[in-house]
Each structure stands twice: as structure tokens, then as C-alpha cells.
Amino acid sequence: MSKLFVSIMHLFFTTVMFLAFMLAGCGDNGDGGNPAGEGGGGGDPNITYGSFTDSRDGKSYKTVTIGGKIWMAENLNYQTDSSWCYANADSNCTKYGRLYTWSAALTACPSGWHLPADAEWTALTDAVGGSPIAGIKLKSVSGWRYYSGIISTDEYGFSALPGGYRFNGGDFFYIGRYGGWWTATVDDASYAYYRGVFYYFEGVGRNSYYRSGGFSARCLRD
Numbered sequence: 149m150s151k152l153f154v155s156i157m158h159l160f161f162t163t164v165m166f167l168a169f170m171l172a173g174c175g176d177n178g179d180g181g182n183p184a185g186e187g188g189g190g191g192d193p194n195i196t197y198g199s200f201t202d203s204r205d206g207k208s209y210k211t212v213t214i215g216g217k218i219w220m221a222e223n224l225n226y227q228t229d230s231s232w233c234y235a236n237a238d239s240n241c242t243k244y245g246r247l248y249t250w251s252a253a254l255t256a257c258p259s260g261w262h263l264p265a266d267a268e269w270t271a272l273t274d275a276v277g278g279s280p281i282a283g284i285k286l287k288s289v290s291g292w293r294y295y296s297g298i299i300s301t302d303e304y305g306f307s308a309l310p311g312g313y314r315f316n317g318g319d320f321f322y323i324g325r326y327g328g329w330w331t332a333t334v335d336d337a338s339y340a341y342y343r344g345v346f347y348y349f350e351g352v353g354r355n356s357y358y359r360s361g362g363f364s365a366r367c368l369r370d
């Protein structure tokens with residue numbers, strides 16, 4: 149995949165997203181998340197969560213087993229160089245975790261955990277029914293901008309939240325509407341693969357972007 153093609157596709161999707169937000173009459177009522185309420189959390193009360201405390205900073209994370217693998221059920225919020233809170237607001241780190249460059253995300257997970265490879269993300273989406281529908285099953289039941297007909301279930305407890313992303317030029321976009329997560333897999337010398345979820349799509353998308361951009365990180369147990 150050429151850099152030019154990826155750049156054009158990223159610009160295209162960014163433009164489509166912007167137009168969709170401006171033309172919000174297509175079933176988007178402006179409320180955060182599903183009509184049921186606010187905040188994150190799993191959609192199934194029978195999900196059994198574990199927990200992990202990062203000894204580096206004392207922060208605790210819920211964990212969940214999906215497809216035989218143990219994932220953090222929250223975005224990583226460990227401060228490193230080349231990481232940011234969305235719009236540089238600490239409250240966004242508390243809710244959504246930090247946004248990392250690819251290089252920062254690659255080494256940010258605590259000992260015993262790692263940034264999942266592209267193939268491990270594929271195994272996750274396969275375990276919940278395949279990428280075309282994985283978005284509605286992995287997104288938190290609330291906290292996302294509502295879009296008619298797209299009702300997330302979070303039935304596996306992954307609780308994906310829309311933390312937005314940081315453009316490689318430094319601007320922040322689409323908190324509350326989009327979540328993107330780095331994989332550990334490179335595309336070429338400048339790009340790495342990520343997975344993304346939009347509030348108005350059911351699936352989980354796969355693409356690559358400049359490593360200097362900022363996406364969320366989910367850690368997978370070794």
C-alpha cells in the first residue's frame with residue numbers, strides 16, 4: 149500500500165466523517181451513546197471481569213477474556229513521551245485513556261502485556277462474529293454519539309470508547325464519535341496498522357496511518 153494511497157484514503161474518510169457530522173439529521177439526535185444512558189461499562193451483567201494494577205503509576209484496569217485471550221477492558225492511560233490527552237484535557241485521559249504515537253504505544257504496555265499485533269486484533273474480531281459486525285459488539289453500551297439503527301451491545305465486555313484521534317499535524321478529531329487503536333504491525337517505514345470504530349458503522353475497520361499520529365492503545369496479556 150503506497151503512502152500516497154493511504155494519505156488520500158485518510159483524507160477521504162476524514163472528509164466523509166466531517167460531512168456526516170454536519171448533516172446530522174440522518175438519524176443522529178446528538179445524544180451521547182445509546183439512548184439508554186451515559187458512561188461506559190459492559191452490556192452483559194454476567195461478564196466476569198478481572199483486574200490489573202500497573203505498578204508504574206498505580207492505575208488499575210479492568211480485564212476481560214475474549215476468544216481465550218486476556219485483554220484490558222479499558223484504554224491504556226500510562227503517560228509517556230509522545231502521548232497526549234485529547235485536546236490536552238486531563239479529564240479526557242481519565243475517561244478515554246491517552247493517545248499515543250505508534251512508537252510510544254509499542255512500548256507503553258506494562259510488563260507481562262503487549263500492544264497486540266494486527267493478527268491478534270483479527271483474532272479478536274473473529275471471536276465476536278467477524279469485523280463487519282464486531283463494532284456493535286465491542287463498543288460500550290453508552291458514551292457514543294447516537295445514530296439511528298446502530299445500537300452497541302458490548303456483550304463481551306470490551307467496552308470500546310470513542311477517544312478520538314490526533315492527526316499527525318497535531319489537531320484532535322472526533323471524540324465521542326470515533327475510536328482508533330494501534331496495532332504492533334508496521335505497513336512500511338512511515339505507516340503502521342490500526343483498527344477503528346465509527347459511531348455510525350457496525351464494523352471494525354482496518355487501515356494504516358502515519359506512525360506520528362495519535363491513537364488509543366489496548367494491551368493484551370502475554
